[in-house]
Amino acid sequence: MAPKKKTKKSTKKIQEQKVVDNDLEAKYRRSVLDVAILQDHIALQSQSIQMVQSDRTDLRSHMRELEQKLEKEREDHRDVFSEQSRRYKTMETELTGKVRSLELEVTQLNEELARCQEDLRREKDERQQMRQEKDTTLAELRHKLYNMETDYEKVLHDTLDSLTSQLSVARQGWEDKSTTLHHSYKGLLSNPVPNAPDI
Structure with a gap:
């Protein structure tokens, strides 16, 4: 039996399904790219924090050396010491503010990363659900096709079977008529016709 031709509706549904699949795939690629960019950004911010903390440690170490020198020359260099202390406090305040700002940015980026991962998980779940629905629909259609074929x-x-039985009945009727006609003609041929001229 020849398969049914696809209707315009089924073709349209397939095209819509392809568009939805393409949109989901594009969203998925964008999400993966966003996650990679955020991870790179977090890595750069972490390196910046480490550099700032390293600089802070270096500055503290440097200030300790300066303080030791100043202790030796306290009487002669009181003005220099107070200036260095003021600078140290200003740098420490700036670096502390910068560290807090970077920590806040890292926290925000981590939250954004978590949101992106949640969006990605949700999109994967939706895609899986759509795939399952498509498989279910295909299975139902195959089952209907099998039932129709059966x-x-x-x-x-x-x-x-009906045609065969009708042909058998017709053949039996023809054979009966043929037998009757055969006997009838045989009877006629075996009995000579009276007053028939001799040949």
């Missing part, structure tokens, strides 16, 4: 096969067999 029904058509049954109708065809029933029709052929």
